[in-house]
Amino acid sequence: MSDSVEQVVEVAPQSGGWVKLSAGQRLRLIDVEGQQVADLFAVAEDDFDKWLSTSTSRSVAWRLFPRVGGRFFTTEFEPLLTFDADNSPGIHDMLFSVCRPEMYAAIGAALPHPSCHENFRKAAAEFGWNPTEAPDPVNFFQYTEIGEDKSLTAMPAPSKPGDSVTLRAERDVFVVVTACSMDVEPINGDRCTGLRLEVLA
Numbered sequence: 001m002s003d004s005v006e007q008v009v010e011v012a013p014q015s016g017g018w019v020k021l022s023a024g025q026r027l028r029l030i031d032v033e034g035q036q037v038a039d040l041f042a043v044a045e046d047d048f049d050k051w052l053s054t055s056t057s058r059s060v061a062w063r064l065f066p067r068v069g070g071r072f073f074t075t076e077f078e079p080l081l082t083f084d085a086d087n088s089p090g091i092h093d094m095l096f097s098v099c100r101p102e103m104y105a106a107i108g109a110a111l112p113h114p115s116c117h118e119n120f121r122k123a124a125a126e127f128g129w130n131p132t133e134a135p136d137p138v139n140f141f142q143y144t145e146i147g148e149d150k151s152l153t154a155m156p157a158p159s160k161p162g163d164s165v166t167l168r169a170e171r172d173v174f175v176v177v178t179a180c181s182m183d184v185e186p187i188n189g190d191r192c193t194g195l196r197l198e199v200l201a
């Protein structure tokens with residue numbers, strides 16, 4: 001099936017972008033060069049108190065990580081997005097918080113360092129969403145390995161160039177996506193690259 005593309009937003013390496021989806025509309029999120037983690041945030045268009053909560057989404061799904069057919073919920077258990085299709089190895093994270101300047105300082109990165117927290121706030125401010133804290137994101141393509149002792153290891157993303165996931169809006173929503181800036185841990189392979197957002201008709 002070929003989908004017609006209504007809008008394209010290119011997300012440059014170590015930056016963010018956003019789209020507005022009407023209920024029923026779909027967003028294809030493309031890992032252009034492969035191995036690039038995409039942090040995704042969403043909020044209801046008409047009520048900025050209704051934002052995508054990864055802990056609520058885990059609770060509803062009884063799962064640590066998202067998969068096709070699952071949905072993403074607000075803290076009030078209202079669905080915002082459905083995970084409609086996955087053209088990637090199917091490895092995604094829903095555990096890690098957003099990367100931020102204080103974290104890069106703590107792990108000894110050269111400062112200033114771009115971060116998903118700053119890039120989220122910059123993109124969200126463009127449509128008037130200004131939360132002090134970024135919600136915990138859904139980290140598409142991020143590979144978190146869970147050890148026998150329940151430890152977590154950050155692994156390189158296994159996604160290939162052109163891999164994608166598709167989400168369907170359950171109501172009118174804004175979606176923010178940041179191309180993760182992490183270049184200390186190997187989650188983005190050996191370099192940070194860009195993402196493409198396609199709003200499908």
Ligand SMILES: [Zn+2]
Binds near residue numbers: 098116117
């Ligand atoms: Zn990040």
